[in-house]
Amino acid sequence: MKDTPQHVEQLLDQSPTTDVTETFEEFKDLLGELKAKIDARFELTRDPASPGEYGTHPDGPGGRLDAYAGPEIDWLVHSWLGHPAASFANLHLTAWLGPRIRVPHLGIALLVWPEGWFYQDFIPRTSLTRDSGHFDRYYAPLDAAWLAFKEDNPEFVWFTSRSAFIRASLSPNAYCYSFPRARRHLDAVRDLLHARVDRWLEWVAGAEPVPAAERAGLAAADLAVRRNIAERDPANVMGVRYFGEELTGRLVRGLWGGDRELPRPS
Template identity: 35%
Template sequence: MSSSAQTKTIHEFLAESPDVDSSELWAEFWQILSEAKERIVAELPVQPHPASEGLDYWATEDGSYEGSMHTFSGDQSVEGAAAEWLVHSWIGNRKSSILDMNLQVWLGPQVDVPHLILVFGTIPQVFFYSECVARRDLMVDADHLARYYEPENEKFLALRGDDRFTWSVSHGTYMRAFLSPIAHSYVAERTDDVVETLRRVVTDRVDTWLGWVRDAVATPVEDRPALHARDHRVRTLGYTLDPMNELSKKFLGAERVDELVAVRAGFTQMKENS
């Protein structure tokens, strides 16, 4: 595996194959994410949030870029695990190589279970990113590391050692700082076996994460404000500093991208619940 393959930018991938129809892959990956979302909301009830009104489906006038976004929020007055913010979205062009499909679940401060992020993309090769966002500083909180990350180490190493998947290095320094010890960030060929492997990886990750949610220990009440503020800061930086935003600006312009990022990040919801 060459280092150049790991650090190739999405722009470079797209320049090599700019007009590949990814409609079938979009359907398969969107189904995987949609099934994961339904499993999650069955245990963590949410309601549609008005931030994404009008974005059920949208497209540019020339059809060069399209997408869909649905935002949800949960009841933060309950004890136990609750989803504070859930986003189910996609953006790109199904017939011209580039797609970015997301399911992101941000929990409230009642518990400190890691947040969950699942991303599929086409560039036009398959892109896959999955993260369990740490709620504590893993360099000093060995208990948090041992509880949530150490048990997943062998699974991480198994996929990391699968030669069908090439590690994909973000060119954004913040996004690299964002990574936990069990993050997945890969590029792979567009084959049925790759899709089925990733389907199993997502199913297992959601199974594991929901198990954490069920077994969550309540965060001490006095610790919740600081955890909540940290969560909001991580959400803000994770969305606004994503290098993918710069690619979208080439198609949509900076103003429109900033609007969509604000909706995905949930700026309105954060103000409502600060």
């Protein structure tokens, strides 16, 4: 594979129709394992406004979106959308921390279209070029492993989004790769994601509290980042294709908390 910037729908339409249900179920199980680690650390409550299950899967396109919040988590999204029998599935597990600590947020996405694709990032809470101490604490120590991953997995191809905004949202240590769905590649993704979630939980355990006077500003900035990423995601076009504008709009709001009923953590 070569790095050829294309829209999601173009990549899907140019590929033969393939039943990717087996990989989809494996990805679902993987995100379930990772969420269980998060559940063991945080107090979480499912927001009543979460869209839940929708569509006609397995007979046609479908999905599920569950969002959670708690004293330490502003918004956690566990979701999938797609039509696995017809080549496409998009899965998310993203945890947005509340303003009590300044640890980066956790972002994970998995895609089948019908090749494999994955994204993982620690979403910054500040400007990394301005706050060099934050960079040194959370990002510099990951650099060697980030470089080694590509050297150890040459069949993984960096995915360049056609959206400049999405490219701007990535940290220096983001993983954003397409890959053939061979067993060794799926195992590499599994091992990496488990290690990254473990690292994130270690950061949370060792974080110092943010001064009370700075928390409102941090919470506002976090919400702006989350909303912008959700609303500008190029993959939203697949939701419109499968479910129309109205339901897709509700799903996008579910990603950032636009219809939330639970209070935000202070």
